[in-house]
Each structure stands twice: as C-alpha cells, then as structure tokens.
Amino acid sequence: MLDRERSTGFIGALNNIHTLSTESTEQLLSITDEVFLEKQELLLPFGKACRHIYFVNRGFVRIYYLKNGKEVTEWFADKGEFCFSIESYFTNQPSSLAIETIEESQIFKIPREDISRLIGSNLEIANLFIAMFSGSLVLSQQRMSSIQFETARERYEHLEKHHPNIILKAPLQHIASFLGITSETLSRIRSSRI
Numbered sequence: 473m474l475d476r477e478r479s480t481g482f483i484g485a486l487n488n489i490h491t492l493s494t495e496s497t498e499q500l501l502s503i504t505d506e507v508f509l510e511k512q513e514l515l516l517p518f519g520k521a522c523r524h525i526y527f528v529n530r531g532f533v534r535i536y537y538l539k540n541g542k543e544v545t546e547w548f549a550d551k552g553e554f555c556f557s558i559e560s561y562f563t564n565q566p567s568s569l570a571i572e573t574i575e576e577s578q579i580f581k582i583p584r585e586d587i588s589r590l591i592g593s594n595l596e597i598a599n600l601f602i603a604m605f606s607g608s609l610v611l612s613q614q615r616m617s618s619i620q621f622e623t624a625r626e627r628y629e630h631l632e633k634h635h636p637n638i639i640l641k642a643p644l645q646h647i648a649s650f651l652g653i654t655s656e657t658l659s660r661i662r663s664s665r666i
Contacts, residue, residue, distance in 0.1 A: 473504070473505075474504045474506060474580065476497075476501065479501060479529070481529055481551070481552055482504070482529060483497055483501075484552075485552050486500065489600055489603050489604050489607065490600040490603045492596050492597070492600060493596060496597055499594060500582070500590070503582060503590070504580050504581065505581045506529070506579065506580050507578075507581060508577070508578055509576065509577045509579060511576055512572060512573060513572070514571065514572050515573065515577075516556075516557060516569070517567075518538070518567065518569070519566040519567065521564050522556050522557035522569075523561075523583060523584045524584060525554055525556045525581075525587065526549070526554065526556055526580070527582070528549045528550060528552065528553055528554075528555070529551070529580050530551055530576075531551065531573055531575045531578060531579070532548065532549070532550050532551070532573070532637070533549045533555060533571055533572060533573050533574060534571070534642065535547045535548070535555055535557070535569050535571050536569065536570055536649070537569050542649075543646075544649045545646045545647075545650040546615075546650070547611075547650070548635070548638050548642060548650070549571075550638070554604065555571060556571075557571070558608055561584060574641060574642060574643075574646075575641065587601060619652050624651060624653045624657055627652070628651060628658070628662075631647070631650075
C-alpha cells in the first residue's frame with residue numbers, strides 16, 4: 473500500500489486522466505505496491521504474463537520486443553507515465569514485449585486482479601481505466617500512422633518536440649529502433665540539425 477504523502481506524482485497523474493474522489497484515490501493507493509529497480513533491470517521479462525499496470529514514479533524505462541534477434545523499442549515511459557504490455561495484460565498470455573529500466577527507477581505496480589475488482593464496484597475507477605486504456609489505443613494508432621506516413625526526419629522532429637526527455641535519456645540505438653531507422657540515419661539527421 474502506498475501512502476498519500478509519497479505518491480503525489482502518482483495521484484496527480486491519475487487525476488490528469490480522470491478526476492478521482494479521495495475515497496477512490498485511497499482505494500487505488502491501497503492496492504498499489506512499489507518496487508525499486510537498478511539500471512538495465514527487467515520490470516517485465518519476455519514470456520511472463522503482464523499482470524500489472526506500471527507507473528514510473530522515478531526513473532525511465534523502455535518497452536521493446538525482439539525481431540529477427542534484434543531489439544526493437546516500441547515505447548518509452550518517463551517519470552510520471554504509465555506503461556504495460558497491452559496484449560498480454562488483456563489476454564493473460566505470455567508477453568512478447570519486455571520492459572527494462574534505462575535508469576534506476578521507482579515503479580508503482582497496480583495489480584490487474586485488484587483493478588478488475590475495483591472497476592466492478594467503483595464507477596470513478598472504471599471511468600479512469602476506460603480513459604487510460606483509450607489513451608493507450610490512441611497512442612498506438614498515432615505511432616502506427618507516424619511509422620507509415622512520416623519521413624524519418626519528421627518522426628525525429630516530432631519526438632524532439634513532444635518527448636524531449638527521450639532524446640536526452642535514451643541511448644541512440646534505442647531511439648533509432650523506436651523511430652524505425654538505422655543508427656547511421658539517426659546520426660545523419662541529428663548532425664544536419666546542428
């Protein structure tokens with residue numbers, strides 16, 4: 473269980489998605505645990521079912537999969553953001569994604585079973601998670617559209633404008649794989665902007 477004083481960022485992030493009463497907030501805090509991870513530690517390994525929604529209270533993580541033996545970054549989650557393996561979470565099947573810390577991180581974990589119970593009994597919490605899941609779907613669609621319709625330079629500029637911390641914190645090879653380009657192409661784009 474999290475205490476209110478140490479979880480102000482978490483409470484703020486929840487309320488940015490959907491405003492919660494004090495009672496609903498306390499219910500969520502009561503089911504949420506925290507874990508501390510070192511740099512390059514797996515929060516969710518490949519092949520393990522995703523049974524939590526994760527909140528990055530401190531640190532930085534990346535979500536990635538393997539394609540032909542190479543790591544491909546699907547997304548990053550910075551301080552104040554949520555992440556999880558969507559397909560595994562909803563199907564309860566082993567995850568084809570892994571979630572790894574890029575920095576030392578403090579992660580809050582909300583268990584799926586407890587979320588389901590609260591969704592069934594609390595309309596505010598149900599609306600919160602509907603909004604959260606809807607937001608994840610929108611981000612997935614935007615990412616797919618970006619890969620399909622934007623040039624490599626446009627994808628980089630969008631990332632730089634809307635997610636500058638990724639540019640600052642993530643290793644270049646992870647940024648390149650996220651953008652769907654080679655490290656060499658990323659280097660050329662970056663050098664042409666100096």
